[in-house]
Amino acid sequence: MSATATRARRRPVMFAAAVATATALGAAALATAPGAAAASVPLTGYELSWGIKESYRNYVTGPYTKGTFTDTDGASQADGNGVFTFTDGQGTYDSTNHTLHLAFKGTLVAESPVHGFKRVLSDFQYDSATGVLTADLTADDGPTQQDVPFAKVAAPAGSDMSGLDTTLTTEAGAFLGSPSYAGAAGDPLSVVKKQGTTSPSPSPSESETTSPEPTSSPEPTSSPTSPASPSESETGNPSSPKPSDSASQSAKPTASTSPSASTAPAPSKGDIADGRLTWGVKESFRGYVVGPVAKGLITASDGASQASGNGAFTFADATGTYDTEAGTLSAAFKGSVNFTGHQGEGEGGGYGLDLTLDNVRAALDGGSGKLTADVTSLGEKSPNVVLADLKGASIKLTAKNDVITVNDVTATLTEAGAKAFGGFYDKGAALDPVNLSVALTKGAELPSGNGTSGGGSGTGGTGTSGGTGGTGGIGGTGSTTGGTGSTTGGIGGSMAATGSNVPVGALGAAAAATVAAGAGVLYALRRRRDTQA
Structure with missing residues (x-):
C-alpha cells in the first residue's frame, strides 16, 4: 500500500473520533468538561520545516553524486538546496496534558543514478509528548516501512515550536546509509500554524484561536550507538549518539614501569x-x-x-x-x-x-x-x-x-x-x-x-571481515578479521548490526554510497585532475 493511501486511511480514523467528540459536546463542553472529553481537540493547518541534515543535502546534490531531491504531494524545498517544508498538518491537541500529535502531507525523494540509490520519505508525524518525529521510509525498491522513528526532537518552550534541536536516530542512520548518522545532530525543526486556516471541527473551538502549548517532554536521549563505536556524536560523540562518530579501538598507552636509563632527570x-x-x-x-x-x-x-x-x-x-x-x-x-x-x-x-x-x-x-x-x-x-x-x-x-x-x-x-x-x-x-x-x-x-x-x-577487498572492531562505516560493524557481524552481502550486514528496524533487503549495496556525506566518504574528494585533463 502506498504511503499516500496509508496516510489517507490512518488520518480519517484519528480525526473521526475528534470530530464526533466536538459535535456531541460542542465548544463549551470542550472548554469545560473534565477528563477524556476535554483532551481531544482537532487541529489543522500546520506546517513542518526541516532540512534533515545539511551535509546530507550537500552530498546528494554534490558534483560527484549528481543527485536530486524531488518534492511532491505538498512538500517543497527552499531555494539553494535549502530545508524542506511539509504541509497540511492535521492532528489532535490534548488540552489536559498540553501536547499535540500532527501528521503532514508531502513526499520527498533523494536519488542519485551515479551512486545508485533512491530514498523516499513521506507521512512525517510529530508527537510533542514523546518528542519523536516519525516517517514512512522506502529504500530503493524495497518495501515501505511505516512510522519509523527518524529523529528525536527537543521539547518546545511553551507554544514556541520553532528551531527545535533534533537528533537523528539509529534507524535514520541506517536509512541514509551511514551508522555514523545515528545520534548525530540534525537540522533544527520548526512546526508553525499557517495563517488563515480553520479547524476541521464542525463547531468552532476556542482552543484553536491560539497555538496549543505542548508540555515539555523529556529531553531526547541519545540514540544507541553503533555496536562497535562509542559514538558520533555524532551529541554525536562516539559513546553517545553523536553525530558519529566513533571512538578509536586502539589500546591506550600505559606509563612505563621501567626506570629510565638516564642517570639525571x-x-x-x-x-x-x-x-x-x-x-x-x-x-x-x-x-x-x-x-x-x-x-x-x-x-x-x-x-x-x-x-x-x-x-x-x-x-x-x-x-x-x-x-x-x-x-x-x-x-x-x-x-x-x-x-x-x-x-x-x-x-x-x-x-x-x-x-x-x-x-x-x-x-x-x-x-x-x-x-x-x-x-x-x-x-x-x-x-x-x-x-x-x-x-x-x-x-x-x-x-x-x-x-x-x-x-x-x-x-x-x-x-x-x-x-x-x-x-x-x-x-x-x-x-x-x-x-x-x-x-x-x-x-x-x-x-x-x-x-x-x-x-x-x-x-580491503570485499568487505567480508566483520568483527567487533568498530562501526566500519558503510562496510559493516567492524573490520577486525573474524568476530561478529560479517558484511558479506553488502550494506545489509552493517544495517542489521545497528539494530535498525529498516529491513536488510531494502538497503542494498547501492545504499552504501550515501554514507559519503555523514560517514566521511572521501570518494568525492575533489577530482581536479580529471577536470583538468
Missing part, C-alpha cells in the same frame, strides 16, 4: 629525543575504505604502522621541543598513510579515492592544540593543513621517567580539515582521539601499546 624544557603518536583518523572512514563499496586498501609506510584488524595508525620517530613549565609541546612524526578505493574498471583503472596523510604534527599549549598534516588528494598536495583542534584532559604536561604521555586527546575537525576531506564532514565533527608520548632523553623508554600491534598495512 631531563630539564624542564628542551628537544624531544623520540616519540610516537597514535591516531585512527576516523574509524568509520577506515571501515568504508576497506568495505564492500570502496573495495579499497589502506597502506602505512615510511615509519608509520597500522594496528591489526584495520586499527589505528602509529607515527614514529618524533622530533620537536617541549617545555613542561609552560605546558607546551610541539612534535613532528614520521610516517605516511594512504587510502585508495573505487578503482576504475579495466586494466590499470585509476582510483576515485586516493588520499595520503604524512608529515603529521601535534602541538599542545595549556591542554589545547592543533593536529597538522600534509594532505595529498588525487595527486594534488596541500601542505600544512590543520586537520583537527586538540583538547587534552589536563593543561599540564608531566614527565615520568623522562617521558611525557598524553592519552585520549579529543580531536575535532577544523574548517580546513573539512575541506581536505572533500566537505563531507562538517566542521566540528569528532575524529578519533589522539594518544602521544615523547621521550625527553635518548635513554628514556617509551610506553608500550599505543595500538601498534600488527603494524603493516590494512587491506
Whole structure:
C-alpha cells in the first residue's frame, strides 16, 4: 500500500473520533468538561520545516553524486538546496496534558543514478509528548516501512515550536546509509500554524484561536550507538549518539614501569629525543575504505604502522621541543598513510579515492592544540593543513621517567580539515582521539601499546571481515578479521548490526554510497585532475 493511501486511511480514523467528540459536546463542553472529553481537540493547518541534515543535502546534490531531491504531494524545498517544508498538518491537541500529535502531507525523494540509490520519505508525524518525529521510509525498491522513528526532537518552550534541536536516530542512520548518522545532530525543526486556516471541527473551538502549548517532554536521549563505536556524536560523540562518530579501538598507552636509563632527570624544557603518536583518523572512514563499496586498501609506510584488524595508525620517530613549565609541546612524526578505493574498471583503472596523510604534527599549549598534516588528494598536495583542534584532559604536561604521555586527546575537525576531506564532514565533527608520548632523553623508554600491534598495512577487498572492531562505516560493524557481524552481502550486514528496524533487503549495496556525506566518504574528494585533463 502506498504511503499516500496509508496516510489517507490512518488520518480519517484519528480525526473521526475528534470530530464526533466536538459535535456531541460542542465548544463549551470542550472548554469545560473534565477528563477524556476535554483532551481531544482537532487541529489543522500546520506546517513542518526541516532540512534533515545539511551535509546530507550537500552530498546528494554534490558534483560527484549528481543527485536530486524531488518534492511532491505538498512538500517543497527552499531555494539553494535549502530545508524542506511539509504541509497540511492535521492532528489532535490534548488540552489536559498540553501536547499535540500532527501528521503532514508531502513526499520527498533523494536519488542519485551515479551512486545508485533512491530514498523516499513521506507521512512525517510529530508527537510533542514523546518528542519523536516519525516517517514512512522506502529504500530503493524495497518495501515501505511505516512510522519509523527518524529523529528525536527537543521539547518546545511553551507554544514556541520553532528551531527545535533534533537528533537523528539509529534507524535514520541506517536509512541514509551511514551508522555514523545515528545520534548525530540534525537540522533544527520548526512546526508553525499557517495563517488563515480553520479547524476541521464542525463547531468552532476556542482552543484553536491560539497555538496549543505542548508540555515539555523529556529531553531526547541519545540514540544507541553503533555496536562497535562509542559514538558520533555524532551529541554525536562516539559513546553517545553523536553525530558519529566513533571512538578509536586502539589500546591506550600505559606509563612505563621501567626506570629510565638516564642517570639525571631531563630539564624542564628542551628537544624531544623520540616519540610516537597514535591516531585512527576516523574509524568509520577506515571501515568504508576497506568495505564492500570502496573495495579499497589502506597502506602505512615510511615509519608509520597500522594496528591489526584495520586499527589505528602509529607515527614514529618524533622530533620537536617541549617545555613542561609552560605546558607546551610541539612534535613532528614520521610516517605516511594512504587510502585508495573505487578503482576504475579495466586494466590499470585509476582510483576515485586516493588520499595520503604524512608529515603529521601535534602541538599542545595549556591542554589545547592543533593536529597538522600534509594532505595529498588525487595527486594534488596541500601542505600544512590543520586537520583537527586538540583538547587534552589536563593543561599540564608531566614527565615520568623522562617521558611525557598524553592519552585520549579529543580531536575535532577544523574548517580546513573539512575541506581536505572533500566537505563531507562538517566542521566540528569528532575524529578519533589522539594518544602521544615523547621521550625527553635518548635513554628514556617509551610506553608500550599505543595500538601498534600488527603494524603493516590494512587491506580491503570485499568487505567480508566483520568483527567487533568498530562501526566500519558503510562496510559493516567492524573490520577486525573474524568476530561478529560479517558484511558479506553488502550494506545489509552493517544495517542489521545497528539494530535498525529498516529491513536488510531494502538497503542494498547501492545504499552504501550515501554514507559519503555523514560517514566521511572521501570518494568525492575533489577530482581536479580529471577536470583538468
